[in-house]
Amino acid sequence: MGGFIARRLLQGLVLLVLVATVVFFLGRLTGNPVDLMLPEDATAEDRAHLIKALGLDGSLITQYRAFIGNALKGDLGTSLRMRQPAVDVFLSRLPNTLVLIPWALLLAMLVGIPLGVVAALNRGRILDRTAGTIAVLGIATPSFWLGIVLIFVFSVELGWLPSGRMGGPEHFVLPVITLGTFLTAGFMRLTRSSMLDVLESEYVKLARIKGLSESVVIWKHCLRNALIPVLTLWGVFVGNLITGAIVTETVFAWPGVGRLTYEAVIYRDFPLLQAVIILKAILILTINLVVDILYAYVDPRIRLS
Amino acid sequence: MSNENVLEVRDLVTHLFLRRGVVKAVDGVSFDLKRGEVLGLVGESGCGKSLTALSIMRLLPKGSARTLRGEVRLGGENILTRSPREMREIRGRRISMILQDPQTSLNPVFSVGEQLREAIFRRRRGSKAEVMQEAAGALRRVEIAAPDQRIGQFPHQMSGGMKQRVVGAIAISGQPEVLIADEPTTALDVTIQLQYLKLLKRLQAETGMAILFITHDFGVVARMCNRVAVMYAGRIVECGPVARIFEHPSHPYTQALIASVPRMSGTVGGRLTTIDGQPPSLLNLPAGCRFAARCGHVQAGCRDGYPPTVMVGAEHTADCWRLGRQ
Amino acid sequence: MQVFRRVGVVALALFSVLSLSAPSWAQEPKGTLIFAVESLAAQTLDPILETRPGNAVYQAPMYDSLVGFDLDKGGLGPGVAERWVMSEDGLSWTFHLRPGQTFHNGDPLTAHDVKFSLERQMSPKSLAAAAGSMRRSIKSIDVVDDLTVRVNTNEPQLGLPAALSRAVAPEGSIMPKKYLETVGEEEFRKKPIGSGPWKFVRSVPGDRIEFEAVSSAHWRGRPRFKSLHILQIPEESTRVAMVRTGEAAIASISPETVLGAGRGGIEVMTVPGTMQAVFQFYGTFRPSVQNDPISKPRVRQALSLAIDRQQVIEHVMAGKAQMPRPFATFAFTESLSVDRWKRWSEEAYRYDPALAKKILAEEGYPNGFELKFANVALPGTQFMISIGTAIADMWTKIGVKVTIKHYEWGVFPPMQRGEQPNLTGWASMFRTAGRPDAPWRYNTAFSPDSTERMLGDTDNCPETCKKFVDLYKAVINERDPGKRTALNDSMVELIAEQWIAVPIIEGMGYYAINSKKVGEFAAIPGRHELGDVFERIPHPDQKPWKK
């Protein structure tokens, strides 16, 4: 177990360096923050000054060496635009995204998993078809569009819910739905398919032979097994949520990390961009690690080694 | 062994409905199971043995298979007409089953103890401790060493043989009157097979339950059963006491089957014949005797209709035109 | 003499400000004014860290600028300094500060703060765009007395007041010397104070900035609302939705949504002259493109004639734009015969595809020619894409085969540098902000040592290029307003006839307004951002919108 975690952490570190390097150079390829910070009629002199002020002078390699050096010391630099430590900026926004995700996941699980089970139990029947269709609809609707339609219907027309922004519980409804829809669909489909496999398995037969009640058979014996593949996708899903929240956060003016990342790209705020990507990667790696450990717990056959 | 039937199957018809068509897997099966006896149900794989068993348990694969006709009388009452919830009450406590493959028949994510507990718990509610005590006891009965440790273990930590014992323990933990054993040893190594058979016999002797023992191996039949029913292409073609069937197999198919196993008497070099040809496709069965195509003694009329069931001796019946005309 | 006339003008403007803000002293501020904007830029409240838009949107409420606005006409007006005079030798400007100004912590605002602020803006750590040029032009700054500052320059700098006016740049913002020196930079950035009509309350990164009205009167006018919240709402449809639902009182919008917003039963306010959309040609002087059609001024003129500007205004800009004046000139452009050029433009920028075709034929392109067209949008000006798409379509209609390529703003400036290989021989969209001083903008576009240098570069400066250089020198050193206007006119003329940077439309700023939340108000002409307007926005009951 300990060895397993240690090895994973090591791999994670290598992976981080890889990611960091990619971001660093890819970012630099995309142009220059100075041009975006200066008014369109700035003189060459103004540019030179700003470049110096931002410490963007010096060759790429020197910059890269400095970046990696500091990064290993845990210093990911200062946001060019906000003149604050990039890590602080990220951490100040992270909670906003993190409060959104659990609800989206909860929605996905509360709706998606039971729906998947029901669909599987009624395989091929109308209920299954409808559930499946709804799921695909969930997958097939661009989330930004869904978000805007939701706003239009529920805030503008009906005036039931706020159009966006963080705030009290009512502010969470639309973003969570927008963020959770795809997830719900995913969970539903996955649960359904793995449920189908489990239902045909011998041990479910045995459970029935024991004369266990149908609900015990399904919700205890089947579901626990059916959830194993669902769980594997968890890591990926949550990862997607953290990064994929960009669209939702844009639509609902949610000051989270997704939006932050987007701005970091658009304004070429390299230190921020690097910090955001690296920290996200760390986050996702951790989540995956946790998921794997959970996995081993749910499925005794898995040995962490 | 009394003469009273604990299980009577009458004209049982179960069909599989597939995209390819209707498979007449169980097509009018009838037999009796007497209290405390072991009845072997023998036949090539795919002749409908397992499906017969599942029909009796009413655990047919959802959607694809359905029992169309017939009766399954357990202690006189037809359980096919029982409601699902009544059926659940019956399962495990009056009739139970051991599945073929121990590897897959235990739930991987629950401890052995837990899976036993569920079974026992249905019979007698009790404190967790008590029930666990009994679970350990159940394991001991199926000759599992150090049951108290085993109880905490998960299936993947056990050998195939041991798993099958656990399955056995689970199956009989409800003290059923009837146990269906569907090729319980085919998945086990030969050495372990023998142990397991012994175990079953012992348990049967102790509990006095009747066993419907499904197998394709006459050797096992000879070792386990009092009577044997030979199944071919969805029908039972011959049925009778083991000894009698071995001496005078009346149905050509039975004869061929027996010819194809090394003699029990163990005379070395007993010749091994194999049955040439394939069993008919259950999708479209031939009119008349289903064995006709492979039968050595096939004659005019064999293909006209399904042969009658003929009494060929005490408790010994066979479905064959030849016998009928004698 | 002229100096006094100038002062007179300023005084008048000052009067108008006072009269405007007078009634608001009447009642106590109440309620919250919520303004939704696309981006809070860097969201820093330290003036030396912020570029123009950020400064103008959310620093303006809490900071005053040394030189302010002419609120009615746009352009320069009194600010922290109520008047400013140039010394006879032209080597220094003296700013006379408005008496009785205080910072939010009660400290008086004095000449020392002005000196401190300007020097802080010029310091190396400053990100202010003009810091470099300020360092070059400003020799020293003397505090004459508490209400008088003298800025000494290396050479005559007619543009200095403009450069220190919020109408142009953020560099004029006045920061509290004493406070900053006592609490230090870090703390100042956390708890900034200024002298504006709004006090800083808090800033939530990526979400919003909150201000509160000052408790006393203010020369910019005392706010009618108790607090001011500026929200960052990136998605336009969401902004509009929030105005509809009343979650926001005012939202910045783009022409695309003006129509919808209007139909949605909410007020749409427009700010004239905030920018000019232009199409321009890089490196036409380079040998490599000598034989390209677009190196011929008349061909470029034909391209202009092919543009149906009314159509663009009406349909792309939803009617919320107007016919442009010559490149980078507006109604409020200083020392320019604006009326003459208005008339000139109406003629020159007319729609005449027939003539366009004719010219092309005469120039030897009866079947048109291939034209590469770089379409650029700055963040928040997506309509530039639409305009580009529209005129490309119009050019195709006179037989020019346009291949249009879109660039995200960030990748465009690098293309302007060096030999401009990727732009030479191309037509490209550009945009120029509304600001009162034409020469400054012309310099950055046409001087051989400038970034865009459309007429020629230092080692290859053809006829027109030379002409421009001389004119520009003359303009910036001419102190007689009359002569200066004449020179400005001829500079504008020179460029206009080159058809090298051709205005398409004069754009406006747009705001969707919930008329139940705020009363009618006017923005500053040429000033897109509302940072200097919030304090004058009334409650609906104070000044309802007339239907």
Next chain:
Amino acid sequence: MRSMPWLSILVIATMLCMAILAPLLAPYSPIDQTLRDKLLPPFWLEGGSSKYILGTDAFGRDILSRLIYGARVSLIVAGLALTVGGGVGLLIGIVAGYLGGIVETMLMRLVDAAFTFPAILFALLLAVTMGQGLGTLVIAISLLLWASFARIIRGEVLALKQREFVALAKVRGCSELRIMLTHILPNVLNTFMVLVTLNIGVVIIAEAALSFLGAGIPPPTPTWGLMVSEGRGRIAEAWWVSLIPGLAITSLVLSVNLFGDWLRDRLDPRLRQQ
């Protein structure tokens, strides 16, 4: 067992026809503007004209024509992205799964990296670097796909490796390469095809999302994603501009998925695990 999803097949076929025969079917050019006719509703609404059956967008461009040409672009994007991304995934999956050992470890770490790295961001970076365009979009979306393909294919291969015929081939002394090509590849193709069908939807949605973030195919070229994104600001007064392409996307993805599910049940029940 499901029956053949005729409706889905019909929808897919229609869209394919639209894509292939675009120039013949489209009543107008997809990019020609008639500013005077802008934002006309579909013909069945009042104010709509039979001239523009599905109405016009903000530039007075015929939505039907844009829809038809959009099908072409969107499907080309999907096709290319799936070939590139799916292909790479297939290759890596097979190699990693079959060779195992250090190669597998490294490749799979790479896959993990891909999962940690926000694909949408990668797309953004590419878009601003290389400029928007088909190439960029395809690369971006491929980057989004290959990893998941690789993971699933590898799983398949691991299972296949245990099968006799592979062992036999080894015994017969076939080279690794030969085994991969002649024994492994054909056996994972089913899985691959199913994955492809199931991912078409993913691609089209990704295309839409990227257009929304300004990293898609640049205007005026019509793509469904871009159309939805362009019209989003007008849901209030001109819902058809974004709803119609939105419906097109949804119905295509829906059909493709139903078809894919059916294909999956047909070809490869094993795949249900993934």
